[in-house]
Amino acid sequence: MSKAEEEPRSRLGVGQSKAAPDLGNLFRPRSIAIVGVSQDFTTIGGKPMRNLLAHGYRGDIYPVNPRYEEVGGRTCYPCLLEVPGEVDLALVPVSQRRTLDVLRNCAAKGVRHVILFGAGFAETGEEGRLLQEEVLRVAREAGIRLVGPNCIGCLNARDGIPMGFSTSFEAEDFLPGPVALVSQSGALGYALFALAQEEKLGFSYAANTGNQVDLDTLDLASFMLEDEPTRLVMCYLESVPSGERLVGLARRARELGKPLIVLKAGRSELGKKAALSHTTSLTGSDRVFRAVAQQHGIVQVDDIDDTLDAMEIFARQKTARGRRVAVVTTSGATGIMTADQCEEQGLEMTTLRESTRERLRSVIPNYGSAMNPVDITAQALNDRRIFRETLRTLVEADETDIVVFTTTFGRDLLKIMCAEMAQIDAGTHKPVVAVLTGARDVIGGGWEVLREAGVPVYRSPKSATVAVTRLVRFSEFREGAPATSAAGEDAPVPVGDARGVWTEERAKRELPQIGIPVPKGEVVRSREEAERIAGSLRYPVVAKVISPDVLHKTDAGAVRVGIGGADGLVRAYDEITRSALEHVPGAVIRGVLVEEMIEGPGIEMFVGVEDDPQFGPVVLCGLGGVFVEVLKDVTIRRAPIGVEEARRMLAGLRGYPLLVGARGGPKMDEEALAVALSKVSLFAHRNRGAIKEMDVNPVVVMEEGRGVIALDAMLSWRDEGTGAEGGG
């Protein structure tokens, strides 16, 4: 194969970024060999052939099987190496035993893209896993990109090229369009595809990765995202192949302004276990995944209907300027329910201006309502102008961002109204959404008119408002500042003795450089030293025993607060060291930390770092007390984050009102906390791989302008060191 052929081909190719794999020949092959083809078109060996023929594939098809002279009217070759022309893609429906031989032939023939359908690999146990590794090795050596094994294939819906044996490939034709889909599960992925096509959602590509020994969901999603006519990529994931690459994909989606919809299964403990036994791959922490999705504008969906609902509104390719909704209804009931749901979802039912209401009153019957929700009543049955004028007025009003039409009308009149709605939709940048409630034979006609025009249609106010809310959040995210610009590169410092566990005193020595101030203090190593410095301190002070063996200092009586003078300090020294030793006999005591005592109004919070196996270091933040212990009220972001994102993190806490002065309290220094969070996140990021865990708890947030201060801290490094406390 010549060098030139490795470049994207111009016939069907479009511009690709360097990051995305070049899979033009996989999805737009000029020639396809089916190695291990069967004449029986009801089998896995026969279906791919039948599907290509049925859809009139215009490239060359090379059936390969020594048992046949011809298949489906095409010459069948005994061996791949005897195929006369070049082969862009090999479809391989053979059993796992024969896979390696076929792959070696592909290598010899210069085939660069192969889809392996066969099962019996890693999903069946150790033997299969070893075979799968060998398959990958052979492919890598030959420069072959693999899809599968244990998959049901890929689809180019735009050009009508089915490459596999999904039931969905038996459809008469594929509706082309802006949606792309990649799924780790073939059964679910193509069920979603079929459901979406039923909803008249047009597709560019669809793919199923199965055991994803080489190309995984993120590789394929990345290729699809770069495809210019594709405007929306949907992924079904059980595992995240790489947290880093998922974040990169989300960043790129943001740059391109294309939504990335992700359905992540295996979120619960049992679901995770099931995903493991099903796919043999790691699934990470759900709370971290959710946080990362939110942080990077991934549209995370939870369920099948939810996925379809989201795809439908995003496929319309409009964004919302804000969250103000106007509702127009022909029957009070669904209008009221839509208003209820808007409130529940956090949308805003807009207040219509007097000028808008006046315009509405000139067309709506007087027993209708010109308030939001606007009730045009069944009179719309008799006077078509009412609906048209109302919808147009609401779309044109400055005070609306989204307009929802809800009705229980049906049949011919509904079709006429829907045609008018589609026309108005085409002339506005504002999202327009329909809720049609009724039996299929009643609303089917109107539904079809809207879907042909690409207008999102739902049956229930709830599904409509949930989808609108996703669109609003996505729009806000697109408009907002990029999420991950960190707070200056100068803040954190790399550290020297980064091993073992840093307990309070050692961690506090570093915290000011990392980004969180600590109380002034010094360590006294003996009773005599305590006596010596006692006279020069500003009281009150706090005294704490320093010991790698005493982790719960308060429980051990190893802390004394509010020491008012020199005598008290010396007495405290004796008492807390004795108490610590009584509590943990034989504890190594390195001294006593004497610190100024922080007084005045303050809120105790915690700032933490954890090392997620998929996403690397994440920062955590929450209020202390009941908020963490009873309510598990914690927000998480993948490090590093900027101050803006840190502010959003704080605002996402249920206890947030306390920070801004709820309960008649003062407004606290939220800004200083956000800056500290950002700096800690940068430190965690710089030291990724090295930090295991960090816990600054409590961090006292003082009144606005007075900053934050850390009262206790610990840091645990991956390098366990000598077992002794690193640098302690």
Next chain:
Amino acid sequence: MSKAEEEPRSRLGVGQSKAAPDLGNLFRPRSIAIVGVSQDFTTIGGKPMRNLLAHGYRGDIYPVNPRYEEVGGRTCYPCLLEVPGEVDLALVPVSQRRTLDVLRNCAAKGVRHVILFGAGFAETGEEGRLLQEEVLRVAREAGIRLVGPNCIGCLNARDGIPMGFSTSFEAEDFLPGPVALVSQSGALGYALFALAQEEKLGFSYAANTGNQVDLDTLDLASFMLEDEPTRLVMCYLESVPSGERLVGLARRARELGKPLIVLKAGRSELGKKAALSHTTSLTGSDRVFRAVAQQHGIVQVDDIDDTLDAMEIFARQKTARGRRVAVVTTSGATGIMTADQCEEQGLEMTTLRESTRERLRSVIPNYGSAMNPVDITAQALNDRRIFRETLRTLVEADETDIVVFTTTFGRDLLKIMCAEMAQIDAGTHKPVVAVLTGARDVIGGGWEVLREAGVPVYRSPKSATVAVTRLVRFSEFREGAPATSAAGEDAPVPVGDARGVWTEERAKRELPQIGIPVPKGEVVRSREEAERIAGSLRYPVVAKVISPDVLHKTDAGAVRVGIGGADGLVRAYDEITRSALEHVPGAVIRGVLVEEMIEGPGIEMFVGVEDDPQFGPVVLCGLGGVFVEVLKDVTIRRAPIGVEEARRMLAGLRGYPLLVGARGGPKMDEEALAVALSKVSLFAHRNRGAIKEMDVNPVVVMEEGRGVIALDAMLSWRDEGTGAEGGG
């Protein structure tokens, strides 16, 4: 009309309780007059006639209109009074102007049931409201029961009698069955009916009440509930005609073991406003409605899909013994998603016993999974025994309460599997639910098989698990103790001087009899009195100014805690009375309350009573501090409640873990608080109509066995009295 005719008629009638209105002749009329009939069957005047003829109504039809000789081949009468036979029901599609005349004729003819279709009544303004009142007066005088006005009619689906002009009445036939539906909105009600019929849900009756001048949603629901073959009643409400009657209906539903499903619209503030302008009737507080629904086992649904999903599972008429779910899947993905959703909804993915797993392993391929979710893999395509044996094993296993089957299979094989599932479902008391995911032409056949058999089918794991959760809660409620047995009749006392506002001292005098202990204390009216008693007190004590004018005592410096001795008490007397007067110049000071100070571990909570306009007195409870002020963490029940229900109330608080000893704290006297709540609720109930509001805050809940004690309280009576503090 003779006396005998007022009795329920035996031909179609079934036993009715005294409480439910006798509407047998309305829903099963032997003869129907259509007064104001039209020959044009496309109009509101013509449709009811056409619908009756089309459905082959076997009773007598009497068209009435002086303009015609015949309508639809039947003799038309110029006036109702000239109709030869008895008329059980009159359908009246005339305009509002002619309604009164028609009604008077109905009275003269002895017609006892009338459905008024015409609009133009209370929904249009004052004039219409007055006309509507007159309509009601005439009907009452004549003993006529009215449906409407402004409605689209009623349906007896069992006997095929459509009484009105809903588009749904144009269906070829109605599927009879156990479901009844009553809706304030005609458009929505019959859209739900049509959707449900499409899902093969069979109906007994359906009705739309419109302006419900006489018979309202609860009357009709009550009639339907008593109908023996009806096993499930669904109501769409915008307003609650009577809280008392709704609760009565729910109690009766519980006695009969029939679910009552309620979709309540107008929950949000704007939705409420819209409901007002739409129906001219009051909508109450959403949080109280939700609390009452939960308390009385009403299945509250939120949306159209949600309603249909719930109807489908309840129509199967099974209950769940517990919340342990087993899932069987052919494709890992939907099984994993179902496990995720079970966790999210609070269901339990059951742990299969070794004996069950062994049975499963004997049929499932070794690369499948015999753990829950059970993955039978695509091998089920080749061996039908796998699915049948797996499902049977899971249904028979002791450790399962509900079995969910989820697949993306389709076509003929799915039909076969569904037939087997239906057979297994028929042979077990355990609920069995299917999740079929795929395009209509793929899954339609299997779906149909299951629905014909009445097996609940969903498209998404989420909708399935939400419906299962509703069934589980309903089953638990049915098994649990009745919710409203109050805690003994002896506890509360009626009170004499029940007027004005009782501030702390007065309220505390009554609290022990009501059911909450208070600290020992006495009132001193002067400095001298304080000096006199100071020597005999047990210190520490608390002193508080008593004044109807000083409501926020702490803010006014009118409270002193921790007074350690006699001198301190006298000093405190001076200081707090002076401070109160400085804070509220001219305040009337009635004395100072001196109380023992409560010490030791305790949690501050509040117990309150509010008078809901729809449901009467409700009790409220919550933890103090951030739980109420930041988190709005309050539970509510309609009074009276028993101790058991009070316990459930506490367990529903987000802060509940603190009561049972979270954060390493002691276990508190939850039981004493539950008893106190029950007693307060009984007091509130006994004095319903008289109490406006009561607030006991804080109530300190002490350690287990040490009880509760009220530190402050106020009670406000409806009777405002003289303006002075009642009895203070």
